[in-house]
Amino acid sequence: MDETPQWYVLRDLSRPNAKLSAFEKLTGRGVRCFTPMVKKPIERRGKHGWKDVPYMRDLLFAHSTRDVLDPFMRPGLKLQYRYIYGGFMEPMTVREADMERFILAVTSSVSSKYYRPEEITPAMRNRRIRIIGGPLHGYEGSLVTVRGTTVKRLLVELPMLLAAAVEVEPDSYNSCKRKNSAINFLRHTSFLYLCLHEDRMRFGIGKPENFVFVCLCAHLSLSLLLYIMTWRNGV
Known part of the structure; x- marks a missing residue:
């Protein structure tokens, strides 16, 4: 072990x-x-x-x-x-790095607001920022704004488990350019597509061999798009 x-x-x-x-x-x-x-x-x-x-x-x-x-x-x-x-x-x-970063974020914030995975909406991930200075220096995440208040929050996530919106100062971050929006869109679409086929298979509508084929196609599509975007950005 x-x-x-x-x-x-x-x-x-x-x-x-x-x-x-x-x-x-x-x-x-x-x-x-x-x-x-x-x-x-x-x-x-x-x-x-x-x-x-x-x-x-x-x-x-x-x-x-x-x-x-x-x-x-x-x-x-x-x-x-x-x-x-x-x-x-x-x-x-x-992952060790994800957990330590999450703990650091919520313990260094005056107040944290937690969300379950199903409570996260696409609008909450609309603007990407990078933190400058402080314990979270260099961290990139989504900026969450609450209507009617001036409080700015950074969304820190443990995928499929939990998310926390921690307070950040207005002058402590920069906006990030969304270079890989196409990749993120395809990832999200592929995930929803796989969930749909998994439900179809669970209820006996789809066949297991078809689900395996769908998974293979989604993986190959993501890999190809990632290669193309990397080549275009010169990374």
Whole structure:
């Protein structure tokens, strides 16, 4: 078994009123964990205040190895791996660089607004910017603006899992030129096309061999377009 620590995506099934959450159990054993937190208004003994609670109760990231984490996955311990869809019991992981960048972004921001993947709209990715200076220097992402406010936010994503819009100063970024808009459009179109054929196959409308052929064509089309765009840009 690979002993290299990775960021594993876990599912915390413990009750909200449990004495110890999965986060506390793992960190108590020296495992580095992360879960996005938001502030929730509470009332205690007639006084109003705020409490930090997980944005998604069952979402937890743990940086460790399978040898360390597997004992926590025993039945009854209320903790599970999240598995890759379509894979054979393969735990879901996040790239080291992507996870560290996400943690850095949300911890260095005064306030972060989180989004589930289905809440991200094309309009939120309409303008690309590059951060200048600060802990996120050089990072490129989408600028999210909220109507009626002057707050500017940078969209930082963990693909298919979570996104966070973190505050940025108006003079701390530059606009990026959209050189590869054609590639992004074809990627998005191909993804929707594959999802459509997957649904057709699941409901017995399409044949598995046709789905394999569609996947092959989409991959070849993306590869060809990427080669052409790279050649035109002289990269």
